[in-house]
Amino acid sequence: MKNLLTMKDLSVLEIEQILHDAHAFAKGELWKPEGQTFTANLFFEPSTRTRMSFEAAERKLGLDVLNLDCSFSSTQKGETLYDTVRTLEEIGAAAAVIRHSKDRYFDELAGRVGIPIINAGDGCGNHPTQSLLDLLTIQQEFIVLQGLKVVIVGDIRHSRVAKSNAEILARLGAKVYFSGPREWYDSELDENGYLTMDEAVETADVLMLLRIQHERHENKSGMTAEQYHERYGLTVNREKRMKEHAIIMHPAPVNRGVEIADELVECERSRIFKQMNNGVFVRMAVLKWALKTNSKEETKNGHLIKGW
Amino acid sequence: MKNLLTMKDLSVLEIEQILHDAHAFAKGELWKPEGQTFTANLFFEPSTRTRMSFEAAERKLGLDVLNLDCSFSSTQKGETLYDTVRTLEEIGAAAAVIRHSKDRYFDELAGRVGIPIINAGDGCGNHPTQSLLDLLTIQQEFIVLQGLKVVIVGDIRHSRVAKSNAEILARLGAKVYFSGPREWYDSELDENGYLTMDEAVETADVLMLLRIQHERHENKSGMTAEQYHERYGLTVNREKRMKEHAIIMHPAPVNRGVEIADELVECERSRIFKQMNNGVFVRMAVLKWALKTNSKEETKNGHLIKGW
Amino acid sequence: MKNLLTMKDLSVLEIEQILHDAHAFAKGELWKPEGQTFTANLFFEPSTRTRMSFEAAERKLGLDVLNLDCSFSSTQKGETLYDTVRTLEEIGAAAAVIRHSKDRYFDELAGRVGIPIINAGDGCGNHPTQSLLDLLTIQQEFIVLQGLKVVIVGDIRHSRVAKSNAEILARLGAKVYFSGPREWYDSELDENGYLTMDEAVETADVLMLLRIQHERHENKSGMTAEQYHERYGLTVNREKRMKEHAIIMHPAPVNRGVEIADELVECERSRIFKQMNNGVFVRMAVLKWALKTNSKEETKNGHLIKGW
Numbered sequence: 001m002k003n004l005l006t007m008k009d010l011s012v013l014e015i016e017q018i019l020h021d022a023h024a025f026a027k028g029e030l031w032k033p034e035g036q037t038f039t040a041n042l043f044f045e046p047s048t049r050t051r052m053s054f055e056a057a058e059r060k061l062g063l064d065v066l067n068l069d070c071s072f073s074s075t076q077k078g079e080t081l082y083d084t085v086r087t088l089e090e091i092g093a094a095a096a097v098i099r100h101s102k103d104r105y106f107d108e109l110a111g112r113v114g115i116p117i118i119n120a121g122d123g124c125g126n127h128p129t130q131s132l133l134d135l136l137t138i139q140q141e142f143i144v145l146q147g148l149k150v151v152i153v154g155d156i157r158h159s160r161v162a163k164s165n166a167e168i169l170a171r172l173g174a175k176v177y178f179s180g181p182r183e184w185y186d187s188e189l190d191e192n193g194y195l196t197m198d199e200a201v202e203t204a205d206v207l208m209l210l211r212i213q214h215e216r217h218e219n220k221s222g223m224t225a226e227q228y229h230e231r232y233g234l235t236v237n238r239e240k241r242m243k244e245h246a247i248i249m250h251p252a253p254v255n256r257g258v259e260i261a262d263e264l265v266e267c268e269r270s271r272i273f274k275q276m277n278n279g280v281f282v283r284m285a286v287l288k289w290a291l292k293t294n295s296k297e298e299t300k301n302g303h304l305i306k307g308w
Numbered sequence: 309m310k311n312l313l314t315m316k317d318l319s320v321l322e323i324e325q326i327l328h329d330a331h332a333f334a335k336g337e338l339w340k341p342e343g344q345t346f347t348a349n350l351f352f353e354p355s356t357r358t359r360m361s362f363e364a365a366e367r368k369l370g371l372d373v374l375n376l377d378c379s380f381s382s383t384q385k386g387e388t389l390y391d392t393v394r395t396l397e398e399i400g401a402a403a404a405v406i407r408h409s410k411d412r413y414f415d416e417l418a419g420r421v422g423i424p425i426i427n428a429g430d431g432c433g434n435h436p437t438q439s440l441l442d443l444l445t446i447q448q449e450f451i452v453l454q455g456l457k458v459v460i461v462g463d464i465r466h467s468r469v470a471k472s473n474a475e476i477l478a479r480l481g482a483k484v485y486f487s488g489p490r491e492w493y494d495s496e497l498d499e500n501g502y503l504t505m506d507e508a509v510e511t512a513d514v515l516m517l518l519r520i521q522h523e524r525h526e527n528k529s530g531m532t533a534e535q536y537h538e539r540y541g542l543t544v545n546r547e548k549r550m551k552e553h554a555i556i557m558h559p560a561p562v563n564r565g566v567e568i569a570d571e572l573v574e575c576e577r578s579r580i581f582k583q584m585n586n587g588v589f590v591r592m593a594v595l596k597w598a599l600k601t602n603s604k605e606e607t608k609n610g611h612l613i614k615g616w
Numbered sequence: 617m618k619n620l621l622t623m624k625d626l627s628v629l630e631i632e633q634i635l636h637d638a639h640a641f642a643k644g645e646l647w648k649p650e651g652q653t654f655t656a657n658l659f660f661e662p663s664t665r666t667r668m669s670f671e672a673a674e675r676k677l678g679l680d681v682l683n684l685d686c687s688f689s690s691t692q693k694g695e696t697l698y699d700t701v702r703t704l705e706e707i708g709a710a711a712a713v714i715r716h717s718k719d720r721y722f723d724e725l726a727g728r729v730g731i732p733i734i735n736a737g738d739g740c741g742n743h744p745t746q747s748l749l750d751l752l753t754i755q756q757e758f759i760v761l762q763g764l765k766v767v768i769v770g771d772i773r774h775s776r777v778a779k780s781n782a783e784i785l786a787r788l789g790a791k792v793y794f795s796g797p798r799e800w801y802d803s804e805l806d807e808n809g810y811l812t813m814d815e816a817v818e819t820a821d822v823l824m825l826l827r828i829q830h831e832r833h834e835n836k837s838g839m840t841a842e843q844y845h846e847r848y849g850l851t852v853n854r855e856k857r858m859k860e861h862a863i864i865m866h867p868a869p870v871n872r873g874v875e876i877a878d879e880l881v882e883c884e885r886s887r888i889f890k891q892m893n894n895g896v897f898v899r900m901a902v903l904k905w906a907l908k909t910n911s912k913e914e915t916k917n918g919h920l921i922k923g924w
Binding site for chain 1: 665676685869892893
Binding site: 048049052053055056059060069252253254255256265273274276277279280 | 344346348372374376377386387388391392394395396398399400
């Protein structure tokens with residue numbers, strides 16, 4: 001069985017296949033599993049776009065969705081995540097989509113449960129379907145990634161998106177740089193990759209802004225929103241210095257006027273809402289990949305996964 | 309594109325068409341949009357009947373429903389309502405049904421998003437589908453509204469229902485009166501329309517009771533529930549003085565023993581549960597109206613809304 | 617109309633029919649009601665497995681499910697449970713599945729609403745579909761219940777499961793014993809049926825462990841989890857003294873290391889996850905029973921329930 005936990009779970013060939021399928025879904029192609037198939041969505045953290053995006057993807061594939069409201073479930077009674085997922089497996093889920101605030105929550109699941117786990121975000125760690133939708137968006141624009149200059153701006157250290165993306169973009173041949181407050185820079189990363197914001201806007205083919213996660217660190221930086229915007233944000237003036245063909249990306253939700261000027265959110269170079277649109281197609285492709293793989297294999301426990 | 313934000317968005321002709329369709333749906337007629345169609349339900353305030361009623365209506369039209377649990381979503385992360393709705397549009401919703409505690413929350417949306425907004429209640433303002441189901445209920449009873457005497461009783465000033473209904477009933481030829489505590493009377497309304505409760509029960513063809521919204525004003529009136537019932541409620545004795553053919557309505561949830569005596573909630577003249585039944589059919593008709601209109605037009609942004 | 621409120625609502629013949637249908641569903645048999653049919657799920661207490669299990673059962677029968685999020689609904693506005701259920705009936709639900717923390721919450725509903733009520737757990741009282749899935753699990757193992765020795769271990773007095781199961785198992789010919797802390801023993805039960813845990817493991821054909829409900833009594837027993845496990849839990853050593861063919865059951869969620877040693881939860885004799893799997897099939901059979909019965913009858917109020 002194959003899980004999608006981090007981007008490292010995917011070979012370059014698999015990534016290409018998933019992006020190929022996502023393109024096809026975007027053009028209206030259909031794929032449905034045989035027989036009634038259930039998926040379970042477990043979101044232990046607030047989320048609009050990722051949760052809704054997965055649910056739309058599931059429904060477009062004709063799947064039946066079991067939504068576990070995690071603020072109101074047996075996990076309140078102290079049940080382990082393993083037992084919750086095993087329960088959903090017994091109830092009939094053919095795959096589980098999980099978001100959890102704990103880094104690598106999936107370590108207690110992988111190889112122990114009989115259904116694929118699709119990681120919809122773990123703590124400050126990984127968010128592979130976000131990376132895939134970012135890749136799809138870049139590919140739509142530039143076709144090849146080889147040699148492309150991508151600058152990731154913001155709270156690198158606490159961002160799921162930054163790490164997933166930096167790793168895979170490099171593997172696919174893009175040149176990745178970073179910008180944002182020095183204290184949020186990750187010491188494990190190459191110091192030569194660090195740019196000031198003014199350098200960043202002139203360097204980038206793809207300017208990938210990260211969200212300031214107010215809910216994770218209470219203004220540790222000691223800056224006001226205005227100060228952040230002035231020093232590290234995409235201001236109206238900085239946007240004018242960007243390369244002609246360069247695009248702006250952001251995983252959203254956007255803090256308007258902080259990471260990006262309010263009036264730039266839907267400007268011509270912005271692909272921010274396009275990314276959300278692409279998210280549905282990428283998730284359809286990932287679900288297809290996980291369900292197709294799974295139906296061909298026996299699980300560790302030796303029983304066949306039935307597509308019911 | 310057409311939104312249903314307030315009853316003023318509808319011409320008399322459109323109201324007649326919607327009520328006509330609702331009658332047809334009540335008799336078992338079916339209508340489904342072409343292709344898989346998603347709607348998004350965003351309820352930022354507690355609601356049983358409106359939320360469930362919309363969801364039943366959507367499913368009866370064969371729609372796929374995306375329910376945004378608003379106590380547990382990105383709006384907690386400070387996202388604007390506009391960005392949330394645009395996100396759902398990109399994810400594939402063909403219409404958004406929204407309830408929000410803020411008066412005229414929709415002003416930041418109308419004309420800026422590419423999908424129709426159906427208002428399921430805004431603050432103390434409007435609740436157009438409630439007005440439409442009230443009209444359907446009255447029409448089922450009296451066929452014509454011309455000359456009908458409707459008395460609306462209760463907290464006129466804070467009621468979404470009172471204002472929507474008073475306006476549209478007058479437009480359709482009914483004569484509208486008001487009753488209830490003087491301090492809850494809206495100074496913008498005609499003083500001659502004010503009746504005591506004893507006058508009200510003898511005047512009304514339709515006695516439309518409003519809910520005391522304990523959650524909005526903490527007993528500002530200084531009355532106990534018993535005192536309110538005695539002075540402004542429909543008591544068992546008052547009901548006996550109503551006209552033979554007169555009916556009782558209430559948008560619910562009912563405070564039994566306050567607005568209306570417990571034993572009258574399901575009495576012969578009560579249409580309270582009939583209203584809930586009619587709510588589903590009216591909402592089916594409104595969704596049909598919004599989706600049909602939308603599929604014929606281009607949006608402001610110039611891209612076609614696809615019915616996926 | 618037939619409700620499933622307690623196991624006493626079912627004759628032995630009806631139980632046999634439901635178990636027969638559940639076996640058939642487990643083998644892949646299908647049954648669907650005529651026309652679009654809605655059910656409403658009202659869970660006023662946290663629940664993962666029961667809620668998800670009912671929803672999976674409903675979807676496998678092709679039903680449309682209305683999920684009432686009870687932490688976020690009109691019940692917050694003080695609406696009675698009766699009015700909430702009547703509302704859902706008017707909105708189109710053909711049956712209501714309810715869990716509520718109040719003992720016998722259904723007394724205000726039964727015979728007064730026009731749709732069947734399926735009890736998914738009331739306070740410390742009843743949980744009939746749990747009993748039925750336990751029966752199915754035992755029947756799969758031993759075929760006949762006559763003469764079988766079943767020991768129920770734990771907080772007998774506060775357990776929905778204990779009472780429902782003890783009553784029905786006795787009716788079906790099994791011999792029921794109890795074990796666990798003396799202070800949790802129910803004084804209404806036969807003192808001769810009480811066993812120490814060491815006696816219990818040697819006596820049982822079926823060892824039915826109950827969950828310690830931390831959320832109901834805050835460690836009233838004065839024991840640590842380790843002490844409970846040592847005195848009243850199924851330890852690794854006690855499991856070795858069980859009869860060769862004996863099985864272990866638990867309604868879950870499990871407190872690992874308390875009622876049962878962590879490493880025994882999925883041991884060869886454990887039927888804990890099998891019970892969850894059986895839950896879906898039993899609930900399908902119960903829904904079929906309720907919906908089939910209902911569609912043949914008129915309600916108390918004299919109107920036909922339509923399967924819409």
